[in-house]
Amino acid sequence: DTVLTQSPALAVSPGERVTISCRASESVSTLMHWYQQKPGQQPTLLIYLASNLESGVPARFSGSGSGTDFTLTIDPVEADDTATYYCQQSWNDPNTFGAGTKLELK
Amino acid sequence: QVQLKESGPGLVQPSQTLSLTCTVSGFSLTSYNVHWVRQPPGKGLEWMGRMRYNGDTSYNSALKSRLSISRDTSKNQVFLKMNSLQTDDTGTYYCTRDLTTVATDWFAYWGQGTLVTVSS
Numbered sequence: 133d134t135v136l137t138q139s140p141a142l143a144v145s146p147g148e149r150v151t152i153s154c155r156a157s158e159s160v161s162t163l164m165h166w167y168q169q170k171p172g173q174q175p176t177l178l179i180y181l182a183s184n185l186e187s188g189v190p191a192r193f194s195g196s197g198s199g200t201d202f203t204l205t206i207d208p209v210e211a212d213d214t215a216t217y218y219c220q221q222s223w224n225d226p227n228t229f230g231a232g233t234k235l236e237l238k
Numbered sequence: 239q240v241q242l243k244e245s246g247p248g249l250v251q252p253s254q255t256l257s258l259t260c261t262v263s264g265f266s267l268t269s270y271n272v273h274w275v276r277q278p279p280g281k282g283l284e285w286m287g288r289m290r291y292n293g294d295t296s297y298n299s300a301l302k303s304r305l306s307i308s309r310d311t312s313k314n315q316v317f318l319k320m321n322s323l324q325t326d327d328t329g330t331y332y333c334t335r336d337l338t339t340v341a342t343d344w345f346a347y348w349g350q351g352t353l354v355t356v357s358s
Contacts, residue, residue: 133299165344167283174332174348175283186337186346218283222343226298227273227285 134158136219136230143236149207152233154219156200163223164202166195169232170215178217179204211237240264242272242333242349249355250323256354260316260333267291267309271336272316273345274307278329289316291339328356 135157144150154164162182167175177186179195182202192213194205206213214237219230246258260272267289274286287297287307295307306319316333330353334345 163343167345174351175345176348177337177344177346180337180341180344180346220283220285220344225296226300227343229283229285231282 133226134160134221134224134228136221136228138219138230138233140231141234141236143238144209145238146211147208149205150209150235152204152217152235154202154204154230156221158224159199160221160223162198163221164197165220165222166204167218167220168215169218175218209237213237240335240347242335242347244331244333244349244352246352246354248353249357251358252324252356254323255319255321256323256327258318258331258352260318260349262314262316262335265335267311267314267316269339271342273334274318275332275334275345276329277332278326286318323356325356328354
């Protein structure tokens with residue numbers, strides 16, 4: 133299975149720019165997607181196909197990458213962005229998720 | 239409005255079978271794929287399997303021997319059955335839907351999830 137590696141946690145101040153990385157153990161082309169999950173809630177889709185912003189998601193969120201290295205950027209970060217962020221690949225079967233990056237605001 | 243809602247028993251005994259139902263509205267099961275994703279408490283997400291729009295199914299190889307997904311299109315329901323449950327099957331089980339009919343395997347719509355506890 134394709135393993136997706138994410139940093140476990142980040143802490144930033146409101147107004148700053150934050151990048152969350154996801155590295156795949158093998159190429160996933162651009163079939164990488166990002167989700168936000170707040171405590172006690174279901175995940176929500178932020179970015180699909182590496183760089184496409186899902187409808188209704190603020191333009192502060194953006195994604196980039198291809199192959200094995202991907203990045204989710206939030207600029208500027210707001211207090212409401214406190215959450216865990218997951219990457220997910222759908223190029224190789226089975227679909228797999230990263231372990232998540234917990235974003236905390238200082 | 240697209241909606242998915244999971245239902246099932248909150249408590250299952252070890253070695254027993256889990257049966258969950260995903261009831262959908264706002265779209266047709268014959269047009270969109272529906273997936274099951276689970277999440278152990280405090281941990282990450284695991285894709286379990288999918289019911290394709292045409293009735294075909296695919297499963298995570300790690301669960302394939304224990305898992306079955308089916309549907310009743312007349313009732314707008316997708317079913318999950320998993321046998322031989324153990325304590326590490328405890329978690330929240332979500333049903334999800336693809337973004338579009340051609341954009342498959344990324345999950346734009348999620349149910350609220352149902353918590354399943356495996357315990358005697």
